[in-house]
Amino acid sequence: MKNLKLKKGDIIIAVCVLVAAALIFCAVYFLSPEGNTVKIEVDSKTLASFPLDENRTYNIEKNGKTTNTVVIKDKKVSVSSADCPDKICVKHKEISKSGESIICLPNRVVVSIENEETEVDGVAR
Helix, strand or coil, X not given: CCCCCCCHHHHHHHHXXXXXXXXXXXXXXXXXXXXXXXXXXXXXXXXXEEECCCCEEEEEEECCEEEEEEEEECCEEEEEEECCCXXXXXXXXXXXXXXXXXXXXXXXXXXXXXXXXXXCCCCCC
16 A cells, blocks of 8 residues: 655645534534523423423423433533433433433433523514
């Protein structure tokens, strides 16, 4: 196999691609809107919806037993306990931005952050 050498132009292109990727990541991550509502779904049905700015603990019950415990604290949401075997939802980082979610597949629970607008815009008037 021939000895391949990087040329000056190859390095410039690689650096430009990395810088562009970093800028896109920062724009998406840091400029995404903060959510204001926590929506809890079980079996694809909305079970509860709470404002993100109110601290609370909510127990999700299924067939008479608590399956998951959702904690809303300091405008962040986490699942503190679950009766599923793998506990991936409990290990998931806290969420706070619109579009983020925590999913517990064994219990069919989805906890998501949404940005529900409360103001009426000019088109809706």
